[in-house]
Amino acid sequence: MSTRQITALVNPISGRGDSQRVWDPLEERLQAAGVDVATVVTTSVHHVGEAAFEAACAGRVVVAVGGDGMVRDVGGGVVRGDGVMAVVPGGRGNDFARGFGITEDPATLLEMLLHGPVRPIDVLDADGVVVLGNVYVGVDSRATRLINRMRRFPAVVAYRASGPLAMLTWRAPTFTLTTDGGTRTVRAHSVIAANSGRYGRGLDIVPSARVDDGLIDLLVASTDGLGRRHMAAYMVEAGTGAHVRRDAVDVVRTRSVTIAADGPVPVGIDGDEIGALPITVRVRAGALRMVVPV
Secondary structure, eight states, X not given: OOOOEEEEEEOTTGGGGHHHHHHHHHHHHHHHTTOEEEEEEOOSHHHHHHHHHHHHHTTOEEEEEESHHHHHHHHHHHHHTTOEEEEEEOSSOOHHHHHTTOOSOHHHHHHHHHHOOEEEXXXXXXXXXXXXXXXXXXXXXXXXXXXXXXXXXXXXXXXXXXXXXXXXXXXXXXXXXXXXXXXXXXXXXXXXXXXXXXBTTTBOSSXXXXXXXXXXXXXXXXXXXXXXXXXXXXXXXXXXXXXXGSTTEEEEEESEEEEEESSOOEEEETTEEEEESOEEEEEEEEEEEEEOOO
């Protein structure tokens, strides 16, 4: 019998309602196993953060039930409360969960919540916002903006259409990047400060990234040798991580990076947009404790 006390925070709009569908039978099975379970249906980003903080301070395992944005918001509250979190995927992308091998299989999720080990992982701090996955700017952050405007469409349609649509009017800016190793300027389609290295509903965008190495893997996809006509092939290659073999792509490791640009560029974090450049991203090594699959 598990002695864990669990508070589940459920995003009612994640995955067009999938989060509630996934959680309800799990809650019943946890209660049948004698677990103290409380479920909170969240109403806003602020509500998520405060509810996660309070549950973490009370020593309860805080379960994020939803997509990558929900996971990020719960993670921020849990980090602040120095607690433990778990993830039940119920969104459109679920890239963070996928990186840990967490699926929607009820039996596997139940075993993880009851008996899964707790693992310390890194988070990113993006000008005060806790990010579990990645911070990205460029054509991919423009694609995120489009995806979030297509919530009425099936996830597979929104994700597949967003890249080509984002490229229609895209003009690559010149970025200024300041890392532990110094400052460089580069005209680029994309700059990604990666912790988990996965996004876009299954893209292995920064395959070298690890959530427990205390470092940011900073990927830059420059325009030198990577023109607009190459971008479709580039995105196909990103499904397996093969795109990093292109000469236009380089990855450096750093503990912090400040990103600026010579034009307005939205900033994407784990499937959402948080403003525009400039932004400073730092790694907080081992700042979050997370329940992982058995």
